[in-house]
Amino acid sequence: MPAISSAQKSQIEFALTTRHAQLLAEIREELAQSGQQHFADLAGEVADVGDASVADLLVDQNIAIVRRQVEELTRIEAAQKHLHDADFGACSECGLDISLQRLLVVPDATRCIVCQGQHEKTYSHESTPKL
Numbered sequence: 344m345p346a347i348s349s350a351q352k353s354q355i356e357f358a359l360t361t362r363h364a365q366l367l368a369e370i371r372e373e374l375a376q377s378g379q380q381h382f383a384d385l386a387g388e389v390a391d392v393g394d395a396s397v398a399d400l401l402v403d404q405n406i407a408i409v410r411r412q413v414e415e416l417t418r419i420e421a422a423q424k425h426l427h428d429a430d431f432g433a434c435s436e437c438g439l440d441i442s443l444q445r446l447l448v449v450p451d452a453t454r455c456i457v458c459q460g461q462h463e464k465t466y467s468h469e470s471t472p473k474l
């Protein structure tokens with residue numbers, strides 16, 4: 344089990360919350376600029392619900408400009424749900440601990456740096472890591 348203290352989890356939680364808010368702001372801005380004001384309003388309404396339904400909707404709409412951001416948003420939300428699980432911080436590939444330093448920079452990381460490197464070499468065309 345990864346040895347992440349509750350203080351460290353708070354740090355990661357803060358990083359997740361900050362990134363989540365940042366992404367929502369970026370998505371709203373992109374949508375507003377691209378004339379998708381309807382979706383921008385929609386994204387604004389659910390900003391604090393933690394609900395991925397708008398993310399799903401936006402992906403369905405296939406709005407390419409925000410697609411990557413929405414994908415990251417979905418991973419952030421998954422990490423927020425997963426944060427208090429006993430196995431949070433364990434690499435999904437090798438089971439070793441993902442370094443705290445990495446989790447703070449990439450709070451939605453599901454692989455350690457070694458496995459992520461391997462994964463990117465193998466699946467360089469794939470933008471969404473498997474959970």
Ligand SMILES: [Zn+2]
Nearest residue numbers: 434437455458
């Ligand atoms: Zn690993």
